[in-house]
Amino acid sequence: MSEILQVIGSYDFLHNVFCGFTHLTWQAAVMIAIGAILIYLGVAKDYEPLLLVPIGFGCILANLPLTELIHVPREGFVFRDDIHDILNNVGLLPMSEGSKLVDQGILDVLYNAGIGNELFPCLLFIGIGAMTDFGPLLQNPRIMILGGAGQFGIFLTLLLALAIGYTKLEAICIAIIGACDGPTSIYITTKFNPTLLGPISVAAYSYMSLVPIIQPPVMKMVTTWKERKMTMSYQKLKPVSQRTKVLFPIVVTIVTLLIAPSGAPLMGTLMLGNFLRECGVVGRLVKSAENEIASVTTLFLGLTVGATMNGDVFLTAKTLGIFALGFIAICSDTAFGVFGAKIMNIFSRVKVNPLIGAAGISAFPMSARVVHKVGTEANPQSYLLMHAMGVNTSGQIGSVLAASVMIAVITALQGMGVNLAL
Amino acid sequence: MEVIGDMSFGLLLTIVAGGLTIISLGIMIVIVNILKSFQKD
Numbered sequence: 001m002s003e004i005l006q007v008i009g010s011y012d013f014l015h016n017v018f019c020g021f022t023h024l025t026w027q028a029a030v031m032i033a034i035g036a037i038l039i040y041l042g043v044a045k046d047y048e049p050l051l052l053v054p055i056g057f058g059c060i061l062a063n064l065p066l067t068e069l070i071h072v073p074r075e076g077f078v079f080r081d082d083i084h085d086i087l088n089n090v091g092l093l094p095m096s097e098g099s100k101l102v103d104q105g106i107l108d109v110l111y112n113a114g115i116g117n118e119l120f121p122c123l124l125f126i127g128i129g130a131m132t133d134f135g136p137l138l139q140n141p142r143i144m145i146l147g148g149a150g151q152f153g154i155f156l157t158l159l160l161a162l163a164i165g166y167t168k169l170e171a172i173c174i175a176i177i178g179a180c181d182g183p184t185s186i187y188i189t190t191k192f193n194p195t196l197l198g199p200i201s202v203a204a205y206s207y208m209s210l211v212p213i214i215q216p217p218v219m220k221m222v223t224t225w226k227e228r229k230m231t232m233s234y235q236k237l238k239p240v241s242q243r244t245k246v247l248f249p250i251v252v253t254i255v256t257l258l259i260a261p262s263g264a265p266l267m268g269t270l271m272l273g274n275f276l277r278e279c280g281v282v283g284r285l286v287k288s289a290e291n292e293i294a295s296v297t298t299l300f301l302g303l304t305v306g307a308t309m310n311g312d313v314f315l316t317a318k319t320l321g322i323f324a325l326g327f328i329a330i331c332s333d334t335a336f337g338v339f340g341a342k343i344m345n346i347f348s349r350v351k352v353n354p355l356i357g358a359a360g361i362s363a364f365p366m367s368a369r370v371v372h373k374v375g376t377e378a379n380p381q382s383y384l385l386m387h388a389m390g391v392n393t394s395g396q397i398g399s400v401l402a403a404s405v406m407i408a409v410i411t412a413l414q415g416m417g418v419n420l421a422l
Numbered sequence: 423m424e425v426i427g428d429m430s431f432g433l434l435l436t437i438v439a440g441g442l443t444i445i446s447l448g449i450m451i452v453i454v455n456i457l458k459s460f461q462k463d
Contacts, residue, residue: 141454148447155436162428171432241461244454251453259446394447401446405439418426 023065027311034314035059035306038202047209051182051302055202058306062107070107072310073195074116079104107307110300115197115308118190120301121183122269127294128183128396129273130286132364134248136390139237142348143356143387147394149340150360151402153333154178157325164321168420169193172406174322177204178329179399180211181362186305187266188403192410198309199319203326211363214327215370218334219358227342229379230353232387242278249275256401262411263404270400334358337391353384359391362399368392 007013015022038056042049062070071077078099088101104112114120137144154175161171173189173196185204189197207214220228249271256267276286341357355375359367368388375384413420426434 138454138458141451141458144447144451144454145444148444151443152440155432155440158435159429159432162432168428168431171428172435238458238461240458244457244461247457248454251457252450255449255453256446259442397450398443398447402439402443405442405446406435408442409435409438413426413431417424419424420426420431 020065025065025311027315028063028065030315031063031309031311032060034309035063038306041206041209048205050298051205052209054299054302055205055306055309058107058303059198059309060306061303062307062309063311067105068102069105070111070304070307071102071105072308073313074111075195076100077102079108079112107304110304111308114297114300115186115190115304116194118187118265120297120304121187121190122265123293123297124183124301125266125269125400126273126276126289127291127297129249129270129275130277130289131294132274132277132393132396134274134393135240135245136386137393138240138244138248140387140390142344143352143391144394144397145344146337146340146357146360146391147396147398148360148401149343149357150333150337150391150395151179151398152336152340153329153331154402154406156332156336157329160328161321161325166318166321170196170318172410173200174325175329176200176403176406177207177322177326178333179362179403180204180208180330180333180367181396181399181403182208183301184266184362184399184403186301188407191407194308195313196318196322197305198314199322200326201305202309203323207326207330208363208366211330211361211366212370214330215334215358215367216374218331219338219355219371219374222335222338223354225378227354228375228377229382230351231379231382232353232356232384234383234386236350242280245278246275246280249278252397256404260401260404260408262407263400266400267404270396330361333361337361337395352387353382356384356388356391359388360395360398361392362396364392364396365389367395 035056038052041047042052061067076099078101080101080103157178158171158175161174166174169192173193176185176188177200182204186201189200253268253271257264273289276282276289337357337360338354341352341354345351353375355371359371361367371388372385375382
């Protein structure tokens with residue numbers, strides 16, 4: 001009996017039996033609380049639940065001590081496999097200095113399969129393309145330019161981030177929050193600075209869900225009541241033939257990829273999804289793309305991104321800066337979109353309500369609905385929804401295009417030997 | 423060229439990437455209008 005008591009009373013025994021508690025750090029506890037808040041926002045407040053729930057759960061799973069589901073930051077680990085074992089057995093450790101040889105956890109497997117190689121955001125884009133109807137945009141193609149104007153918040157944020165001391169590659173990843181497009185943000189961050197994946201994806205999805213709260217005050221600030229109450233006619237819009245709708249994704253793919261070939265994974269998959277939808281002969285593939293593929297990818301993407309939210313990486317002043325700059329990015333996108341519409345009105349005979357410019361971001365269809373709501377508040381006779389939907393879909397193209405062109409410019413600089421890490 | 427200043431990099435990206443984005447959208451508008459002009463009403 002005394003032997004048993006001696007064992008139970010020993011520090012080592014208790015430390016190992018209750019290892020979950022003894023290894024829990026304050027950073028992990030805070031991250032578990034943040035994961036719980038994300039789940040709460042998704043479940044109780046309905047803020048982007050499809051993403052915030054798996055992100056929140058992934059965050060909790062990864063921060064519980066000793067679970068070994070995922071290893072972050074990735075640079076600190078080398079994953080054991082047959083080759084490593086063979087080299088290890090003959091005394092050649094294929095490891096960089098300071099790295100630790102570990103077994104892959106299930107979330108490591110998902111990370112390597114779909115995040116590290118940027119596959120998941122691209123699969124998601126096939127689903128987004130299959131769900132998007134570019135009809136309202138094709139009826140009035142000149143509004144496509146507003147989808148470009150709405151991206152200038154990205155560049156303003158880039159300059160701000162650089163001015164306050166973020167490195168170049170960090171600033172690109174932060175600025176892309178202004179695309180208001182989760183998969184694009186994840187794609188760019190994975191490509192240029194994977195350590196920021198957690199804070200950037202959480203900021204991107206949080207702000208996307210807050211579009212109905214963030215955008216209206218900005219819209220009102222940059223427009224007069226007279227501008228907001230302006231009505232827009234639907235009579236001059238010519239219906240679009242199915243042939244035009246089928247040709248559109250092919251044309252966009254060719255034009256954009258000739259200009260920015262390195263954006264092919266983003267634009268190519270978005271337009272592939274849309275072509276499947278419009279060609280009308282692959283109903284099963286469209287159904288799979290917008291349901292099964294999109295759902296499975298969303299789950300794996302959210303879970304893995306959430307799991308990268310390690311306390312050491314997330315709980316820093318940098319994260320606060322990322323959230324502040326992300327907020328500025330979305331506000332300035334809204335303002336630039338409205339200014340774009342105002343500039344368009346100077347040169348155009350047929351005037352548009354400047355509010356529709358605010359929908360030139362990728363948060364579809366939420367932003368279009370917000371524009372319509374603000375328009376009807378100023379004038380109940382005004383019906384801006386379909387015009388705003390057109391601009392909103394152009395915002396989707398614009399955000400992917402801006403990201404693709406940024407990748408092309410950065411790739412060109414790297415090709416010239418410019419070290420962007422300096 | 424091995425190093426580029428932070429703000430020079432930001433301005434370069436803003437001018438080139440912003441400009442190319444708008445030019446690409448402009449080209450698309452022209453092409454869509456051409457496609458629509460072949461439509462039978």
